[in-house]
Amino acid sequence: MKLIGVDVGGTFTDVVLFDSETNETAVHKVPTTSDDPSRGVMLGVLELCRSVAIDPGAITHVYHGTTIATNAVLEYKGARTGMITTKGYRDIIHIGRHQRPMHYSIMQEIPWQHHPLVRRAFRKVAAERLVPPRGEVRIPLAENEVRNAARELAQAGVEAVAICFLFSYLNPAHEERAKEIVLEEFPQAFVTTSSSVVPQFREFERFTTTAMNASRGTTRWPFTSMGSRSSSPRSRMVSIAWSMLARVAGTEVGESMLLLPENNITLKVSLGRRLPIRF
DSSP states (O other), rough: EEEEEEEEEESEEEEEEEEETTEEEEEEEEEOOOOOHHHHHHHHHHHHHHHHTTGGOOOOOOEEEEEEHHHHHHHHHHOEEEEETHHHOHHHHHHHSSOSTTTOOOOOOOOHHHSSSGGGGGHHHHHHOEEEETTEEEOOHHHHHHHHHHOOOOOHHOOOOEEOOOTTOOHHHHHHHHHHHHHHHHHTTTEEEHHHHHHOHHHHHHHHHHHHHHHHTTTTOOOOOGGGTSSSSHHHHHHHHHHHHGGGGGOOOOEEEEEEETTTTOOHHHHHSSSSOOO
16 A cells, blocks of 8 residues: 655645555655645645656555644634624633633733633624523524624624534534524634534633634635635545545545544545534
């Protein structure tokens, strides 16, 4: 088998070819094309195959990884992000929990306050309430308030929207409906819900994780140009990887191609299409 591994970094894209029959390894490095990382990937794969005189169609497995999102987080870069949350809980991602970098210091930089994922002006609220233990609806979703919030965020130039409601991990219905409304009013936005990203209790962790996913949702991923803007980054990677490989010298790839997302599982493309991985 001939396997290729690709790692897209902020500066370079590294490509490694391993032939399991001959136990030989070849490596290649090209500059990352930040405007469209897929160009760097394609260039690196083709140049590596050419340097070792291998037909790209003979590649049996491809593995891919990227630090694009990690770099964006470390550099505090991301889309202008808005949030729609349950009325009364607008400031959860600012207040946080009782943990602090230095518990007893009044002179410290609190990361989630000093570098907010969502500015307070872009945090909107809507009336709704689900209650445990099964997520029954106590207060129906105020759809008109969600619609108004979406319009305000669109007018403010927001690029991505995180939808975070209380107890949505028990019942995602309100978040899913809110997402539909936001996309009706603001179809060009990247919209993500906390129930699809991290359906677990503890609001601060769930809200901040969802906000981070939203803020990186418009990042130039390696194959974004071939994927759907409304899906999550990992879902895009799964759904378009087949097309990416087929573009290599116009060849087709076998079903034995596997995907290795960041959570370290391996799956076939057909399974990835049926069960997309959510970021």
